[in-house]
Amino acid sequence: MTKHLIDISDLTLKEIRQILLLAKKIKNNPLKFKNLLENKYLGMIFSEQSARTRLSFDIGMKKLGGNTIEINQEAIGLGSRESDSDIMNTLSQYIDCLVIRNINHKKIKLLAGINALPIINGLTDYSHPCQILSDTFTIEENIGEIQNKTICWIGDINNVLRSLVEASKILGFCLKIASPEQILKKHKSFIRNISSKRINFFDDPVKAASKGDCIMTDVWVSMGDKKSNNKKKLFKNFQVNDKLMDYAKSKAIFMHCLPANRGQEVTDSVIDGKKSVVWNQTLNRMYVQQSILQYLINT
Numbered sequence: 001m002t003k004h005l006i007d008i009s010d011l012t013l014k015e016i017r018q019i020l021l022l023a024k025k026i027k028n029n030p031l032k033f034k035n036l037l038e039n040k041y042l043g044m045i046f047s048e049q050s051a052r053t054r055l056s057f058d059i060g061m062k063k064l065g066g067n068t069i070e071i072n073q074e075a076i077g078l079g080s081r082e083s084d085s086d087i088m089n090t091l092s093q094y095i096d097c098l099v100i101r102n103i104n105h106k107k108i109k110l111l112a113g114i115n116a117l118p119i120i121n122g123l124t125d126y127s128h129p130c131q132i133l134s135d136t137f138t139i140e141e142n143i144g145e146i147q148n149k150t151i152c153w154i155g156d157i158n159n160v161l162r163s164l165v166e167a168s169k170i171l172g173f174c175l176k177i178a179s180p181e182q183i184l185k186k187h188k189s190f191i192r193n194i195s196s197k198r199i200n201f202f203d204d205p206v207k208a209a210s211k212g213d214c215i216m217t218d219v220w221v222s223m224g225d226k227k228s229n230n231k232k233k234l235f236k237n238f239q240v241n242d243k244l245m246d247y248a249k250s251k252a253i254f255m256h257c258l259p260a261n262r263g264q265e266v267t268d269s270v271i272d273g274k275k276s277v278v279w280n281q282t283l284n285r286m287y288v289q290q291s292i293l294q295y296l297i298n299t
């Protein structure tokens with residue numbers, strides 16, 4: 001059966017643990033794995049901008065002895081020149097796996113449903129599974145096993161958060177989410193359907209950050225959102241600054257998937273401060289994605 005990674009909820013706890021374990025082994029001894037994906041090809045379709053996801057997949061695949069090819073969606077006529085099924089079956093004759101960054105989550109699910117080759121979600125308007133698998137790795141590397149830790153999300157209800165919610169349900173960590181009342185109202189059906197005692201919502205960032213082990217944030221306007229200045233106003237009290245960090249545990253870490261809007265969701269002093277692990281977080285994308293590639297291509 002063709003495996004895909006579209007959402008964290010596609011994975012079992014055992015599979016997540018297997019991916020994180022191999023990522024650790026690769027990080028500890030990269031040369032041992034230099035031929036792991038020899039003669040394998042990863043195709044990459046980025047319909048939206050990306051620095052970290054694009055480069056960490058590209059370099060990560062090559063460091064495992066594999067090859068990559070960036071495919072221009074328009075150049076191959078995806079969605080316009082022939083049926084989705086014919087183009088996916090065509091790609092599968094040449095490449096072993098395909099990572100797609102595309103606003104439209106439904107479209108990526110539809111392409112995966114063709115089952116022609118393994119497909120990885122490299123960020124949609126709905127979720128960012130690679131980011132959160134890798135962030136789990138970074139959290140465990142910095143503060144130990146994630147289960148029973150309290151992760152605090154200060155910000156929008158967006159693609160990255162949805163993957164974090166799915167991870168919380170599987171891995172069993174507590175998640176405190178702070179977002180403005182208007183945003184909570186807008187997403188009330190999503191919130192109602194979560195039904196996990198470990199996941200709680202607040203309209204007060206201080207309550208969410210209190211005694212947290214990890215404070216996480218992201219941009220206020222995400223991929224696929226309509227640009228809105230109103231959001232800046234709505235989120236003005238939800239900035240992660242030194243004062244807010246002080247409510248978390250003294251050994252708490254700060255995380256941001258990047259790119260950041262410095263001075264909006266986070267201050268320079270926090271993102272560049274001692275508690276920030278953002279560069280470690282950026283680096284770890286590569287090891288976890290190398291492990292995801294092995295899981296999808298070779299097992």
Ligand code: CP
Binds near residue numbers: 052054131257258
């Ligand atoms: N965090 C992340 O996915 O970064 P890019 O958008 O640069 O890929």
Ligand code: NVA
Binds near residue numbers: 123
């Ligand atoms: N939520 C952000 C994540 C970027 C990696 C966005 O969608 O723009």
